[in-house]
Amino acid sequence: MTIAVRYQTRNGNTKAFAEQIAAIAGVAAQSTNTPVEQADTLFFGGGTYFMKPDKAASAFMDTLDPTKVKQIALFTTSGGPEMVTDKALTKIAADKGIPVIGHFHKVMGGKGMKILGQSGGVLKDDQITDVKDFARKMLAE
Numbered sequence: 001m002t003i004a005v006r007y008q009t010r011n012g013n014t015k016a017f018a019e020q021i022a023a024i025a026g027v028a029a030q031s032t033n034t035p036v037e038q039a040d041t042l043f044f045g046g047g048t049y050f051m052k053p054d055k056a057a058s059a060f061m062d063t064l065d066p067t068k069v070k071q072i073a074l075f076t077t078s079g080g081p082e083m084v085t086d087k088a089l090t091k092i093a094a095d096k097g098i099p100v101i102g103h104f105h106k107v108m109g110g111k112g113m114k115i116l117g118q119s120g121g122v123l124k125d126d127q128i129t130d131v132k133d134f135a136r137k138m139l140a141e
């Protein structure tokens with residue numbers, strides 16, 4: 001089974017979750033700059049910026065070939081509770097005909113928002129536990 005982990009991040013939160021997933025999957029977490037040639041399961045994650053995914057996240061999803069990427073497990077982070085990025089990325093996958101097998105989302109509050117003077121990318125123990133559980137569950141699908 002081929003597993004790939006890709007993420008879009010501005011301030012490190014989503015990358016930190018990607019790295020936990022990658023450790024469980026036994027592969028490297030890579031940014032959207034590295035295309036996915038083929039994957040039985042692709043874990044893909046991104047943050048939320050002004051109620052949208054980053055353009056790099058949407059553009060990456062647009063490049064996916066449904067004959068080569070069999071299924072996607074989405075992981076997203078945001079400051080508030082609304083899962084707008086998950087919704088937008090799920091729609092791109094649906095339009096392409098790639099099944100989304102799971103959705104992981106974490107509300108980070110002000111973590112990573114430099115404007116609030118908070119650095120990103122440092123996860124709490126329960127966040128690590130939750131994302132590892134998600135990764136294991138998705139790998140069993």
Ligand SMILES: Cc1cc2nc3c(=O)[nH]c(=O)nc-3n(C[C@H](O)[C@H](O)[C@H](O)COP(=O)(O)O)c2cc1C
Pocket residue numbers: 008009010011012013014015046047048049050051052077078079080081082108109110111112113114120121
């Ligand atoms: C410029 C900017 C705009 C943001 N806009 C939103 C937003 O509209 N809604 C929200 O819930 N979070 C928003 N956030 C919070 C981020 O989604 C959150 O910090 C997320 O974890 C960022 O992921 P990253 O650290 O991987 O970039 C924003 C953060 C930044 C820096």
